[in-house]
Amino acid sequence: MALLASQYGPYTNHFMSTLLPVTVACGDYDRTLALRTGEVRAEGVALNYLTLPVEETFFRMVSYREFDVAEMSLSTYVMMLGDDSETSPFVAIPVFPSRVFRHSGIYVNARSGIEAPDDLVGRVVGVPEYQITAAVWIRGLLAEHHGVPVDGVRYRTGGLHAPGRHEKVAVNPPPGVEIAAIPEDRTLADMLVTGEIDALYSARTPRPFAEGSPEVRHLFPRPHEAEAEYFRKTRIFPIMHVLALRRELYRAHPWLARSLMKAFGEAKVLAAADMDETAALRYMLPWLAEEVRRTREVMGEDYWPYGIRDNEHTLSAFLRYSHEQGLAQRSWEPRDLFAKECHGEVVV
CATH class of the missing domain: 3.40.190.10 (Periplasmic binding protein-like II)
Structure with a gap:
């Protein structure tokens, strides 16, 4: 002891x-x-x-x-x-x-037409860094349980609330995975509100969502219920x-x-x-x-x-x-x- x-x-x-x-x-x-x-x-x-x-x-x-x-x-x-x-x-x-369970870390623009996980396919998705642990879990659970392949969306990386964030470790994505940085003077939170990105995978709650912006909502309407069901099914607490x-x-x-x-x-x-x-x-x-x-x-x-x-x-x-x-x-x-x-x- x-x-x-x-x-x-x-x-x-x-x-x-x-x-x-x-x-x-x-x-x-x-x-x-x-x-x-x-x-x-x-x-x-x-x-x-x-x-x-x-x-x-x-x-x-x-x-x-x-x-x-x-x-x-x-x-x-x-x-x-x-x-x-x-x-x-x-x-x-x-x-x-x-x-942390990560179903609650998936946000969408309310005007994007994304109503279910498979609606993400073909869309532009923001993520602070491709390699962050939360994004790995989110991509994995969406691919394995919701029919959204890792190469099925286009990734845009950058700062959530402050511009200029970059990958801490060099990333060599597999063929077919598109990753591009957002402009140096922009943030993912702002681009989600304007619809320049359709969705966001984020460990941290985006400020517009926390402030009640009508332009941003969770992908899963009741994320905590989805997370509890995920645990019952997989026995995984990420x-x-x-x-x-x-x-x-x-x-x-x-x-x-x-x-x-x-x-x-x-x-x-x-x-x-x-x-x-x-x-x-x-x-x-x-x-x-x-x-x-x-x-x-x-x-x-x-x-x-x-x-x-x-x-x-x-x-x-x-x-x-x-x-x-x-x-x-x-x-x-x-x-x-x-x-x-x-x-x-x-x-x-």
């Missing part, structure tokens, strides 16, 4: 002087709160936890290796494995700080992000991978317990207990598992999609993605 802060007792100064300093950049999540507060401490580690917007974390880690450990787009991580994972600058542990270590740090301290996995797992267990507190609600959701009950009814008790075994089916689907969409250079197995020290399950 990861170490609780109280276990250090009067020996705190001695322990802290012998711990490995590690900077982690990760989101501000309930499932990592205990690591930020120090309630949970990773064995052998003096943790410096930085909370940053995910796009900034990804850019700084991929471009400059600024952190020891960072939350990373699953798609970007898989692409950077190349055809030999040992040459990648990163190695991941099976901790998944972000998971993984968006992994936790990645700089490979040189991992090579110098291979024990760090398992230590961090244990600590992140313990923090997640504490967060899950907090959701069951009803005397005073921990989160600003009036019907929190009912939502938790309904979620568990559909998805089971541990609906956000870490580790390889309980996520093998989900990871296999993503890896297949990534390879089919021209992103992963080879067909990987889930175990190939992670430090060997994390191949066994960790009990917390």
